[in-house]
Amino acid sequence: MTIALAPDAPPRPKPKPGILDIEPYVGGKAKIEGVAQPIKLSSNENILGCSPLATAAFAETASRLNLYPDGQSNGLRQAVAEKFGLEPGRLIFGCGSDEIFTLLAQVYCEPGDNVVQGRYGFLAYRIAARGAGAEVRFAAEPNLRVDVDALLAEVDDRTRIIYLANPANPTGSWISGAEVRRLHALLPPNVILVLDGAYAEFAEDPAYDGGFDLARGAENVVVTRTFSKIYGLAALRVGWGYAPIALIDAMERIRAPFNVNLPAQAAAVAALGDDDFVERSRALVRTWRPWLAQQLGGAGLEVFPSEANFVLARVPAASGKTAAEAEAYLASRGVLVRGLANYGLGDALRITIGLEAHNRAVAEAVSAFMQG
């Protein structure tokens, strides 16, 4: 309904051009009507929870909630630097790695500029870029895989950032370290290459490379990581970036002063100290990802190779069934998966790897759906 304003109505606050054209981010569904505890495989969370050390560290902060956190996240900075062998001064911490994407766009893009991402790239990038007034250019992803030449073909003299998730969400696909280095070598040096490693810890192929060495020697590479996935701390919203000093300096000027809260910093430090939990999380995915892929394929879905903690599967048109029907059927059996229509993949589902019983429930339900 449009409300007609009286000709003498006072002027109203008006968003910048383009803001209301941005489609808000919609996360994976979390509820099913009438189901107390659905099996939630719709947001690529860690099904094992988080490290008990992280829970204890979080709880220990309860008596200090009146205090502002360390605005520089110094304890966490030191812990990350040691764990990953990085220079503390080249780290920036965010309210999730999402915040780092936004900071980069805010600092480096103005109207008329553009950012480049894959056709099926993570939704947060386009929101960050458009919020800064930049145009988003989408590179083809044949076979749902990032294509370095297609990315390069979109770059022009107004390109400021390339956002590349490796492994990618929602496809699960990945490119080798050699391909990442080739992309970087062919980029103009004033274009920032963001290597988003939200799922890096799940990628075990020897040809995979998270990009820290490339970033160390470059003036235009940013590696981002998150505590939301393998560390199981999505609720606390902690991410970080490793970037050249000049980029850190620029981003720090507009970062909100206390963007990473106290319990989050404490839990993240503790999580870094629990290699056993990380290894158990990785092992779960290593065991069940190929199993689930094989079961879904056997049931008649087209499954794509993944190096992340989820798989993407297409419901073939020839089956006479749709991904939306599959999603609804799974929900009727208490299982939440992610429909991908907002990624332009209306025929596909993204399914997070769960515990054995969850994976078996998914396989069984998909098989029943396809036969039904």
Ligand SMILES: Cc1ncc(COP(=O)(O)O)c(C=O)c1O
């Ligand atoms: C590719 C990718 N990057 C980044 C993120 C966001 O991470 P964070 O929770 O740290 O904001 C996600 C979360 O789903 C993701 O899929």
